[in-house]
Each structure stands twice: as C-alpha cells, then as structure tokens.
Amino acid sequence: MRRGGPAVIAAFTILLSASSIAAPTAQATRTPPAETAAWTPVLTPLDPRRETVKRNLSGADRSALLNDCWPGYLCVAAGEGDGQHTVYELYYCTERSLSNFIDAGALNNNQAGNAVTHLKDQQRRIKRSIAANERERVVGVDWRPIWYIDPC
Structure with a gap:
C-alpha cells in the first residue's frame, strides 16, 4: 500500500490540474448578466x-x-x-x-x-x-x- 500511495497521489494531482485548467475556459465564455x-x-x-x-x-x-x-x-x-x-x-x-x-x-x-x-x-x-x-x-x-x- 505504501508503494502504490505515490502513484495514487500523482494520478489525483494530474486529475485536479486538468480540471482546474478546463474550469476557467468554460467560465470565461459565459456572458455576464446585463x-x-x-x-x-x-x-x-x-x-x-x-x-x-x-x-x-x-x-x-x-x-x-x-x-x-x-x-x-x-x-x-x-x-x-x-x-x-x-x-x-x-x-x-x-x-x-x-x-x-x-x-x-x-x-x-x-x-x-x-x-x-x-x-x-x-x-x-x-x-x-x-x-x-x-x-x-x-x-x-x-x-x-x-x-x-x-x-x-
């Protein structure tokens, strides 16, 4: 379990990085309300x-x-x-x-x-x-x- 721990953490870090990069792009395309x-x-x-x-x-x-x-x-x-x-x-x-x-x-x-x-x-x-x-x-x-x- 200790040997697999770094791999799980690395995979989780990559997942978070990818989602934080995609989120601003989706938000930036919204039109602000009048x-x-x-x-x-x-x-x-x-x-x-x-x-x-x-x-x-x-x-x-x-x-x-x-x-x-x-x-x-x-x-x-x-x-x-x-x-x-x-x-x-x-x-x-x-x-x-x-x-x-x-x-x-x-x-x-x-x-x-x-x-x-x-x-x-x-x-x-x-x-x-x-x-x-x-x-x-x-x-x-x-x-x-x-x-x-x-x-x-």
Whole structure:
C-alpha cells in the first residue's frame, strides 16, 4: 500500500490540474448578466426618522417624486445606470457624502425659508448653490464633480 500511495497521489494531482485548467475556459465564455452595468447611488448619512430612499424607480416615478417633493424637504435623484433611478427625500441639514452619483440627476429644494443647498466637490468647495423654491422647482444636476451635498 505504501508503494502504490505515490502513484495514487500523482494520478489525483494530474486529475485536479486538468480540471482546474478546463474550469476557467468554460467560465470565461459565459456572458455576464446585463444588470452588472448598473450601480447603486449611495448618500450617507440618512436619518430614517424623517428621511427615505426609494430605489429602482422608472423615469416617470422619479419625476413624480421630484415634482411632488414634500414641503420642508430636499428631494435628490440619481440614475442607477440601467434606466432606473434612486430618489432621496432629505429633511435634516446634515452634510451628506455621495457615492455612485454618476452623470446627470436632479433635485427639488422644497425646504422652508431661505434654505440654500450647496453641492460640493471632493475638497468640500461649493460648486453650485440652489435656493429653496427656485423658479424652476426641479433643477438638473451634473453629479460628476459633486462629492458632498449640504441640504441647508
């Protein structure tokens, strides 16, 4: 049995080597699913006491949420890369960090008083300011240079 042991181990090693060579080839020919091109916009922090996030929205649902943004709220929309959208309804004035806010989006600053929303770059420099209840309620935003949002 001891003399046959090395032969069995060698045969087993060859079998494993052959299967590990064949496995990547079969896996490499698979087509990745279409949803791998999508991303998830993330805004932090989010306070669940009065703030919400709604994901996987159609363009029509996104527009309806932005247009019907509640009084006292800042509503922020970002695309998900697959035709769907995410909308955040923000109430508190806490500065927020953004990730995966890519390309075009929109917001509606429907806050009370003279609340001004500031969109900031990576160094927290203000790139754009949007006053509450501007003439155009829903405002288009280029998210590419924006890393932070300060609601008020």
